[in-house]
Amino acid sequence: MKNYTKLANCIRFLSIDAVEKAKSGHPGMPMGMADIATVLFHDFLIHNPKDPNWLLRDRFVLSNGHGSMLLYSLLYLTGYKKLTISQIKNFRQLGYITAGHPEYEPDAGIEITTGPLGQGISNAVGMAIALKKLSKEKKLSKAPKVYVFCGDGCLMEGISQEAISLAGHLKLNNLILIYDNNNISIDGPTDLAFSDNTNLRFKSVNWEVHSGKGHDHENIYKLLKKVQISKVPCLLNFKTTIGFGSPNKSAKASSHGSPLGSEEVKLTRSKLSWNEKPFQIPDKLLKIWRNSSTKNLQIYKKTKSISHTTLSNKDIDKLFSKIEIDLKDFKSDQATRKSSEAILHYFKEDHPILGGSADLTGSNNTKGKQMSVLDSMNTAGQYIHYGVREHGMAAIMNGIAATKIYKTYSGTFLSFADYMKPSLRLAALMKINPIQVFTHDSIGLGEDGPTHQPIEQINMLRLIPNSYVFRPCDLKETIVCWREALKIKDAPSFICLSRQNLPQISNKKLDSKKFKGAYVIYGPKINNDITIIATGSEVPLAVNVAVRIRGDGIIAKVISMPSTSVFEKQSKTFNNNLLKSKSSETFVIEAGSTMYWNKYTKYENIFGLDNFGASAPGNEVFRKFGLTTEIISNKIIRKIKTK
Ligand SMILES: Cc1ncc(C[n+]2csc(CCOP(=O)(O)OP(=O)(O)O)c2C)c(N)n1
Numbered sequence: 001m002k003n004y005t006k007l008a009n010c011i012r013f014l015s016i017d018a019v020e021k022a023k024s025g026h027p028g029m030p031m032g033m034a035d036i037a038t039v040l041f042h043d044f045l046i047h048n049p050k051d052p053n054w055l056l057r058d059r060f061v062l063s064n065g066h067g068s069m070l071l072y073s074l075l076y077l078t079g080y081k082k083l084t085i086s087q088i089k090n091f092r093q094l095g096y097i098t099a100g101h102p103e104y105e106p107d108a109g110i111e112i113t114t115g116p117l118g119q120g121i122s123n124a125v126g127m128a129i130a131l132k133k134l135s136k137e138k139k140l141s142k143a144p145k146v147y148v149f150c151g152d153g154c155l156m157e158g159i160s161q162e163a164i165s166l167a168g169h170l171k172l173n174n175l176i177l178i179y180d181n182n183n184i185s186i187d188g189p190t191d192l193a194f195s196d197n198t199n200l201r202f203k204s205v206n207w208e209v210h211s212g213k214g215h216d217h218e219n220i221y222k223l224l225k226k227v228q229i230s231k232v233p234c235l236l237n238f239k240t241t242i243g244f245g246s247p248n249k250s251a252k253a254s255s256h257g258s259p260l261g262s263e264e265v266k267l268t269r270s271k272l273s274w275n276e277k278p279f280q281i282p283d284k285l286l287k288i289w290r291n292s293s294t295k296n297l298q299i300y301k302k303t304k305s306i307s308h309t310t311l312s313n314k315d316i317d318k319l320f321s322k323i324e325i326d327l328k329d330f331k332s333d334q335a336t337r338k339s340s341e342a343i344l345h346y347f348k349e350d351h352p353i354l355g356g357s358a359d360l361t362g363s364n365n366t367k368g369k370q371m372s373v374l375d376s377m378n379t380a381g382q383y384i385h386y387g388v389r390e391h392g393m394a395a396i397m398n399g400i401a402a403t404k405i406y407k408t409y410s411g412t413f414l415s416f417a418d419y420m421k422p423s424l425r426l427a428a429l430m431k432i433n434p435i436q437v438f439t440h441d442s443i444g445l446g447e448d449g450p451t452h453q454p455i456e457q458i459n460m461l462r463l464i465p466n467s468y469v470f471r472p473c474d475l476k477e478t479i480v481c482w483r484e485a486l487k488i489k490d491a492p493s494f495i496c497l498s499r500q501n502l503p504q505i506s507n508k509k510l511d512s513k514k515f516k517g518a519y520v521i522y523g524p525k526i527n528n529d530i531t532i533i534a535t536g537s538e539v540p541l542a543v544n545v546a547v548r549i550r551g552d553g554i555i556a557k558v559i560s561m562p563s564t565s566v567f568e569k570q571s572k573t574f575n576n577n578l579l580k581s582k583s584s585e586t587f588v589i590e591a592g593s594t595m596y597w598n599k600y601t602k603y604e605n606i607f608g609l610d611n612f613g614a615s616a617p618g619n620e621v622f623r624k625f626g627l628t629t630e631i632i633s634n635k636i637i638r639k640i641k642t643k
């Protein structure tokens with residue numbers, strides 16, 4: 001056996017020294033998990049630092065992302081080119097990839113962004129799903145594995161239960177969760193707030209569970225060996241000591257999140273017999289680390305040429321031109337969620353697409369008719385029944401999207417976007433591209449009432465930097481929005497769709513080849529008196545208003561704006577020209593909170609609602625909140641005539 005203690009101390013002291021130099025960070029976790037990480041990387045993890053993007057590598061996820069120096073140390077020691085010693089010396093500094101918490105950088109071996117606890121476990125479930133699916137499609141004998149480190153915090157977070165429950169159900173035997181069971185979190189010993197029987201908890205959701213000693217290299221090796229051939233996901237529950245090696249701070253919360261301090265660093269060096277200068281790794285040890293992945297070269301050579309296909313923009317354009325032509329004569333009123341379904345029916349079995357819904361398949365209309373269900377028997381399926389687990393679903397989708405193997409989408413009601421927000425934000429931060437289909441997108445859903453009627457959600461989504469919000473008004477707009485969302489490589493998309501039927505009105509007006517997020521759907525392009533912007537189900541309402549006020553001599557142009565995000569990326573000239581009117585009065589109609597629209601016009605010109613909806617048929621709820629042709633027309637007429 002190798003001298004794991006010395007190898008592990010390389011991780012410990014790189015972490016201690018980096019945190020010390022940065023004057024901030026979390027030394028306790030890397031010190032506590034160094035032994036397990038060392039055995040894992042030397043003897044089990046299949047990766048190639050010289051080719052970080054090797055498709056069939058194992059994935060390593062640090063769900064307890066505060067221990068980021070553990071990951072950076074491992075990547076430096078094993079020889080990832082982007083992770084130089086200068087990166088380690090500049091931990092937490094501007095412009096370096098060694099950020100406070102790991103930030104997605106696959107070229108450097110950072111497989112996912114973590115930090116918000118619980119997310120990484122769930123991301124790993126998505127990676128395991130994608131890798132099993134890929135392996136089945138490629139007829140490989142086994143799937144790459146996903147190893148995840150997590151701490152007490154990740155397991156206290158509710159999202160972890162959603163993810164492990166689905167992982168157990170799907171029998172993801174390529175998923176190995178390694179628990180840093182150190183009984184410490186920030187406030188002190190975990191018994192302040194946490195008395196779960198973690199092993200029983202995992203067993204109850206069909207995991208294989210083993211307990212081990214996290215500083216006993218033989219024991220760590222034995223358990224990692226054991227789980228290589230499991231039929232279900234595995235938990236390795238290792239008892240560890242946070243801050244291992246620090247005479248005064250080990251096993252204490254004080255080692256969690258601040259530098260040890262120069263005195264304590266000295267004492268730790270002495271205790272662990274580490275006589276090197278800060279950031280210095282003895283050549284002999286570095287060489288062993290650098291050679292640790294040579295064991296993988298054979299499998300690397302055998303599988304490096306295996307690749308996966310993606311849907312190119314050209315493929316997408318071709319498919320969507322066909323959809324547009326096929327459906328161009330569709331004239332009936334139809335909910336946009338149904339229009340969306342009509343599009344999904346065009347996806348083929350061999351398209352690299354992985355859809356799903358959080359138990360609302362029949363309401364979100366998210367399942368294309370040829371899509372087979374992905375389950376423990378059919379690991380190559382195209383559709384996941386996520387169950388009622390929205391937060392878990394969004395994080396699992398991030399894991400799928402981060403592998404870049406499949407384009408993933410799924411559905412729930414727009415009002416439940418709140419349940420998913422932390423993961424939606426992380427998708428945007430990581431620049432990955434899952435698509436969320438949010439149906440029942442306004443008070444127009446009616447009788448299910450205010451708990452289900454979204455108000456502020458669409459604007460919550462619009463406020464997430466680097467994300468795309470779509471809210472089409474009919475079938476043709478839905479086709480264009482789906483096409484655009486599928487093409488986006490570096491941001492998540494949110495497609496908001498109606499429950500209620502809507503007329504087909506964009507046919508002649510929307511130039512689908514030149515989509516700029518907004519266009520004139522009714523009225524003259526120039527020399528109009530006023531401008532009315534509307535989105536989704538309120539576009540037909542806006543057109544009715546424009547027709548009605550024409551009788552009073554007011555000429556309005558109606559702008560349908562199915563994507564504020566796309567529109568706001570256009571040139572100022574284009575945008576100003578589109579919105580221009582003789583009176584410079586712009587009105588907005590959207591059945592949701594008004595605040596976002598302040599940048600387009602003044603508060604009194606916005607027809608929306610800053611209140612919760614009501615339990616009643618949809619058109620009555622619209623009337624209650626003043627969103628009818630008559631009420632809006634009268635208000636506009638009064639305003640313009642008294643100007
Ligand atoms: C969602 C979320 N809530 C709170 C935090 C702040 N936080 C960071 S680490 C931590 C304690 C985690 O305890 P544990 O996982 O046991 O880590 P250890 O101290 O053992 O390294 C907390 C509360 C966070 N990062 N994410």
Ligand SMILES: [Mg+2]
Nearest residue numbers: 151152184185
């Ligand atoms: Mg802990």
